[in-house]
Amino acid sequence: MAQRTLAGINPNLTVTKFQTFAQQIADRFTEERMIARLTELFGALALLAGHDRLYGVTAYSVGRRTPEIGIRMALGAERGSVIAMVMRDAMLQAAIGLALGYRWRCCACDSCSRSSTASPARMRA
Numbered sequence: 001m002a003q004r005t006l007a008g009i010n011p012n013l014t015v016t017k018f019q020t021f022a023q024q025i026a027d028r029f030t031e032e033r034m035i036a037r038l039t040e041l042f043g044a045l046a047l048l049a050g051h052d053r054l055y056g057v058t059a060y061s062v063g064r065r066t067p068e069i070g071i072r073m074a075l076g077a078e079r080g081s082v083i084a085m086v087m088r089d090a091m092l093q094a095a096i097g098l099a100l101g102y103r104w105r106c107c108a109c110d111s112c113s114r115s116s117t118a119s120p121a122r123m124r125a
Contacts, residue, residue: 002015054090054093058086
């Protein structure tokens, strides 16, 4: 119907691709969506790898401190206090990793924004 209406207005006008506005927007941003999904995937994989490494370091630390933990328990330490000691060490490692990672991200984003080419809007300002 729309093609007939357009042909009635201007017979020389050829319509090669007829889409709704929503379809045009969806087609326009397919590459950006793919990049966003890949970024999400790599972020999830990095989170999983970080979790795995934190577990490994905590297990190694507890393994090395087994005699100390045994002596603490023999001297009457509560089970909860020993678990709290181990969790405190693990959370300290995670907090240091988060702080360093956040700082690295800020530096990387700053250097990326400085090295990108100037947009036309910035050039007018």
